[in-house]
Amino acid sequence: xxxxxxxxxxxxxxxxxxxxxxxxxxxxxxxxxxxxxxxxxxxxxxxxxxxxxxxxxxxxxxxxxxxxxxxxxxxxxxxxxxxxxxxxxxxxxxxxxxxxxxxxxxxxxxxxxxxxxxxxxxxxxxxxxxxxxxxxxxxxxxxxxxxxxxxxxxxxxxxxxxxxxxxxxxxxxxxxxxxxxxxxxxxxxxxxxxxxxxxxxxxxxxxxxxxxxxxxxxxxxxxxxxxxxxxxxxxxxxxxxxxxxxxxxxxxxxxxxxxxxxxxxxxxxxxxxxxxxxxxxxxxxxxxxxxxxxxxx
Amino acid sequence: xxxxxxxxxxxxxxxxxxxxxxxxxxxxxxxxxxxxxxxxxxxxxxxxxxxxxxxxxxxxxxxxxxxxxxxxxxxxxxxxxxxxxxxxxxxxxxxxxxxxxxxxxxxxxxxxxxxxxxxxxxxxxxxxxxxxxxxxxxxxxxxxxxxxxxxxxxxxxxxxxxxxxxxxxxxxxxxxxxxxxxxxxxxxxxxxxxxxxxxxxxxxxxxxxxxxxxxxxxxxxxxxxxxxxxxxxxxxxxxxxxxxxxxxxxxxxxxxxxxxxxxxxxxxxxxxxxxxxxxxxxxxxxxxxxxxxxxxxxxxxxxxxxxxxxxxxxxxxxxxxxxxxxxxxxxxxxxxxxxxxxxxxxxxxxxxxxxxxxxxxxxxxxxxxxxxxxxxxxxxxxxxxxxxxxxxxxxxxxxxxxxxxxxxxxxxxxxxxxxxxxxxxxxxxxxxxxxxxxxxxxxxx
Numbered sequence: 215x216x217x218x219x220x221x222x223x224x225x226x227x228x229x230x231x232x233x234x235x236x237x238x239x240x241x242x243x244x245x246x247x248x249x250x251x252x253x254x255x256x257x258x259x260x261x262x263x264x265x266x267x268x269x270x271x272x273x274x275x276x277x278x279x280x281x282x283x284x285x286x287x288x289x290x291x292x293x294x295x296x297x298x299x300x301x302x303x304x305x306x307x308x309x310x311x312x313x314x315x316x317x318x319x320x321x322x323x324x325x326x327x328x329x330x331x332x333x334x335x336x337x338x339x340x341x342x343x344x345x346x347x348x349x350x351x352x353x354x355x356x357x358x359x360x361x362x363x364x365x366x367x368x369x370x371x372x373x374x375x376x377x378x379x380x381x382x383x384x385x386x387x388x389x390x391x392x393x394x395x396x397x398x399x400x401x402x403x404x405x406x407x408x409x410x411x412x413x414x415x416x417x418x419x420x421x422x423x424x425x426x427x428x429x430x431x432x433x434x435x436x437x438x439x440x441x442x443x444x445x446x447x448x449x450x451x452x453x454x455x456x457x458x459x460x461x462x463x464x465x466x467x468x469x470x471x472x473x474x475x476x477x478x479x480x481x482x483x484x485x486x487x488x489x490x491x492x493x494x495x496x497x498x499x500x501x502x503x504x505x506x507x508x509x510x511x
Numbered sequence: 512x513x514x515x516x517x518x519x520x521x522x523x524x525x526x527x528x529x530x531x532x533x534x535x536x537x538x539x540x541x542x543x544x545x546x547x548x549x550x551x552x553x554x555x556x557x558x559x560x561x562x563x564x565x566x567x568x569x570x571x572x573x574x575x576x577x578x579x580x581x582x583x584x585x586x587x588x589x590x591x592x593x594x595x596x597x598x599x600x601x602x603x604x605x606x607x608x609x610x611x612x613x614x615x616x617x618x619x620x621x622x623x624x625x626x627x628x629x630x631x632x633x634x635x636x637x638x639x640x641x642x643x644x645x646x647x648x649x650x651x652x653x654x655x656x657x658x659x660x661x662x663x664x665x666x667x668x669x670x671x672x673x674x675x676x677x678x679x680x681x682x683x684x685x686x687x688x689x690x691x692x693x694x695x696x697x698x699x700x701x702x703x704x705x706x707x708x709x710x711x712x713x714x715x716x717x718x719x720x721x722x723x724x725x726x727x728x729x730x731x732x733x734x735x736x737x738x739x740x741x742x743x744x745x746x747x748x749x750x751x752x753x754x755x756x757x758x759x760x761x762x763x764x765x766x767x768x769x770x771x772x773x774x775x776x777x778x779x780x781x782x783x784x785x786x787x788x789x790x791x792x793x794x795x796x797x798x799x800x801x802x803x804x805x806x807x808x809x810x811x812x813x814x815x816x817x818x819x820x821x822x823x824x825x826x827x828x829x830x831x832x833x834x835x836x837x838x839x840x841x842x843x844x845x846x847x848x849x850x851x852x853x854x855x856x857x858x859x860x861x862x863x864x865x866x867x868x869x870x871x872x873x874x875x876x877x878x879x880x881x882x883x884x885x886x887x888x889x890x891x892x893x894x895x896x897x898x899x900x901x902x903x904x905x906x907x908x909x910x911x912x913x914x915x916x917x918x919x920x921x922x923x924x925x926x927x928x929x930x931x932x933x934x935x936x937x938x939x940x941x942x943x944x945x946x947x948x949x950x951x952x953x954x955x956x
Contacts, residue, residue, distance in 0.1 A: 264608040283942075370785045461924060475601070
């Protein structure tokens with residue numbers, strides 16, 4: 215008798231739950247899953263962006279991607295970008311978070327200053343950096359030359375152009391990551407540090423033995439989000455370099471954009487997008503497994 | 512933020528929200544004729560035509576004037592005119608076409624015409640031209656540039672080509688003889704390079720020669736001026752039947768052009784890898800190249816930098832051949848338009864014999880019609896005569912083929928690789944040929 219009652223209650227509960235999920239799911243289905251499904255179909259076709267006709271292509275688009283040097287190069291650029299941004303940005307942001315976590319006069323000012331770039335629109339930031347970077351008249355190079363150093367031609371030298379983008383992106387994102395780390399740091403109970411202090415642990419030991427392990431969840435979030443964002447980088451490239459100079463900053467998303475909207479080869483672009491989607495998915499799964507944690511506090 | 516949102520929207524529409532396309536018509540205002548019908552208004556039906564063009568201030572003024580006079584003459588037709596930022600224009604048009612929701616009339620750059628025509632996104636205008644379009648009045652290269660598979664798909668607003676601009680004061684300071692104003696006596700590459708070497712002054716940040724008007728830009732502006740180098744050297748981009756670039760773009764002549772280009776940026780160092788804003792007008796570039804619209808730009812933005820004292824123009828440079836790239840923007844009617852006849856009335860109003868005169872007066876762009884040439888004496892005088900004569904004698908349109916987007920991209924990257932990247936000429940040419948071949952193969956499927 216009692217069990218039956220519980221069952222009815224459970225049923226009611228789960229019905230309510232489904233009702234709550236439904237609106238969100240509907241939106242997801244309509245605006246994410248359905249377009250994705252259509253894109254998947256398109257990736258198996260020779261599909262011109264503005265065409266009324268399309269022809270089935272089977273796996274041709276995918277097969278062609280594996281021999282496409284431009285796509286390969288764009289993959290490498292995306293991964294290169296990510297491999298640099300991920301550790302550097304995480305380290306800088308964590309450093310900033312540790313700095314502004316302490317209570318001192320004016321800490322609010324510094325927190326605000328570090329966070330401001332996040333508020334600036336990416337498009338505007340990119341435009342400003344484009345002006346700063348100009349080889350002959352940009353502020354960066356004027357200053358470098360003023361103090362007797364050699365200028366850097368981020369916008370026209372294919373060997374270092376990616377670094378220009380990297381600096382811009384780290385500058386823009388570090389404030390956001392800093393806030394996340396700050397929240398994580400504030401979640402670590404003060405008592406642990408006090409106990410360690412009593413046990414005679416020095417600041418470095420406290421950082422490696424308490425802060426880092428207890429930040430693992432936050433770290434997981436930061437690493438996964440940063441990786442995905444970095445791999446998908448597009449706006450600053452579209453605005454500052456258009457993939458140049460000489461194709462040296464053409465990332466995967468830029469390649470997809472160019473193929474779809476400039477070359478109007480939607481089928482091929484969709485195939486590239488799906489291939490990339492599965493790559494990012496695989497990376498995220500691996501990262502989740504690595505960061506699986508059982509530290510509780 | 513706005514860009515990313517736009518892109519997101521673009522992608523969403525593009526991947527085919529087919530379900531929404533039927534009722535999204537009204538929301539973006541493609542045509543609201545059906546709306547007024549539904550309202551059951553008793554008077555004559557008002558047709559609203561949407562018209563998209565890229566944003567360029569002097570031309571927008573001209574269009575607003577023409578639209579006002581057109582609406583006055585045709586009270587039953589309203590023009591919904593939208594200007595779209597230049598770098599987003601093509602994407603926006605293509606997304607709208609993909610979504611089945613394009614404007615009635617769209618502006619297009621001559622070489623993109625074939626892609627649209629080939630996909631039947633725009634309609635041929637031959638019947639209209641035969642009726643009241645005064646086609647005989649149009650210049651030959653203009654018709655050539657707007658014709659695909661024997662049919663004409665757009666009406667030209669104007670024609671375009673580029674000539675050499677030079678900083679007269681700098682030339683005089685260095686004692687360099689000024690180039691001739693006769694289009695038959697254009698300077699050779701070597702003459703220009705020789706002058707550029709003398710004019711180049713890295714300590715002052717002055718470059719001798721900028722061979723493209725907007726530097727290495729990510730848009731059509733770059734290939735427009737770069738293609739001329741290939742043709743001048745005697746190379747071709749495509750075979751005469753437009754089916755292949757093998758044996759044409761990788762010819763010895765093309766190699767010569769690219770080797771010369773490479774030297775400008777990497778060994779001679781007379782050309783800027785990064786072109787600052789308004790470099791020529793600020794005296795940072797001594798030899799420059801630009802279209803006729805540059806004069807009104809100078810008047811508006813650099814009124815103290817005067818023609819005759821500070822700068823002058825001369826015909827474009829030459830090598831084996833004297834050739835200047837031609838082609839400009841025109842207006843096309845989309846096949847989705849429910850009112851093609853009314854759309855033509857408007858197109859003809861803007862691009863016809865009278866409209867072209869208004870257009871020239873406002874924009875000072877090179878006319879596409881002989882009648883316009885005949886009615887303005889200044890077109891026969893310096894500096895416009897250089898444009899006009901170079902166009903008539905040495906004009907060369909960009910190839911009209913559905914594979915043009917691939918060609919434009921391949922040429923742009925080719926000149927970037929070699930100029931900025933100092934890449935191997937043979938390798939870069941092979942890469943460009945492959946890209947174009949892929950583009951052509953795609954069109955055949």
